[in-house]
Amino acid sequence: MKAIVLAVAGLFTLTTQLQAQEKKTGAIQFITNVDPIAMAEANGFKMNPEMQSRMQTIKMPYELLFNATNASYMKVEEVEDSNSEGGNRGGFRMGGFGAGGNRDYYYDLATQKLTAVFDLRDTTYFMDTQLGKAEAPMAMNNQPAAAAPVVEYIKSDETKKVIGFNCQKVTVKTTSKRKIQDEEKEIITENVVWYTKDLGFNFSPNPAIWTEGAVLAIEGKGSSTVATSIEYRKVSAKDVVLPKKGNVITADDYQAKMEAMMKNRGGRQGNGVRNVVIN
Template structure:
């Protein structure tokens, strides 16, 4: 009888150990929802029925966060078999794979995290080569409306159109109804006591407001945009589906007018190490080297456009190219 009791305790202990190990590894599915009409209205535009009929409809795009005890990755998903699809995977069968691609004309970026070292890396393609560059989690709404990939780097190519892409252009080159001043926004972060359970995790609420001076249909105004963030410390690592919208912990939800990024499901399972580590063939690139490459590309584009105009091509029709 005593031996059976000891065996029962051992089995319970083994089960608890297995469960604890299981919860340090898994996948979270995120969905980005974009409603161009709602975003335009939030910026102060008056939308006529005719204009509304011509605007793109709301769209949804899926992303996946994979994590284990030491590393994590976040990227666009499509139906494809991941490394756990053949043997070793707890779920087996077809899982969601990841791909690097392009959406909306913006370079898509994959993000990799070294959890113990609290480091993040951006992986992207440029001129048919794959590069890896150090990144960081931060709160930086200075170059954008706080969403749409919400930052100057347009991470993830999240399909959100940059409402303010022309804000630093000369006024005669900016066709936007809302023209923001070049002054930096006033950012306020309110960490509330409000909590709720998301995916079985305890989530806390933070509200971020960004206020900027702008000209809306010729009238000077102050435009305030509010972003609601729900984050958790239960996962034991820092993360955000948008690296420029982060305050603390692992972000499960980012919500603003007309667009949102929300964690829809979580599955605790084994995750293959190669799925959460940057590709070995990626070329290391510093931020300074990246900036130099972008400047070189812009210089070549300007020279090519100048040549076209000189040859009688698009004379007087200056095109503005924004590389995010």
């Protein structure tokens, strides 16, 4: 009888361990919605009726793949998922090469290292960045770069569930000064962040908007990014580690390249730069 009890206890322990291991690898699906008119107004720009008539809400799916040591976050298309094993999951990861309009992010969960991967004039670059740190403001039209914004984090006791996880609320309030149509304006934006510590790693779909834990939703004026589902499954190591080919670039060198491109194009942002607004 004692042997049976020990055997059952051992089986229960093994099952629990296997379940714990299984929940360390999987995929989280996100949807980003962007209203260009509302976003422009939030940033101090007023579109005329003609411009507004040409604008429409943008909906973009993204995917976070993770295992016990690494993770990657990138845009997907609504076709067959190349990461699935023997099934169509309805999403194909676009990756960081020629997809346009976004960056891919690779996380080393053990060291907390975060690397942005993007294309610039047919060259793939790797740029180290940090959670919770925004890029320096860029100089526009030969004007000096704007001062760094003032960021305030407002914690709340409010909680809610996102894809089954208990999430805590933080409001990220950013105050910045910008020159818009020769007029100095103070722009205040607020993003509500919902994060959980239950996943066991740090992450944010917008690395600049982060306080702690894994962010599963960011809600701002004119834009939102929200996790819609999670699936625990096997994830190939090649899908969550940096690509083998790419040129390392520092944040300062990137800013210099961008400013040079904008000067050459009369202040317009150069084509081929992979950025995405997800806040």
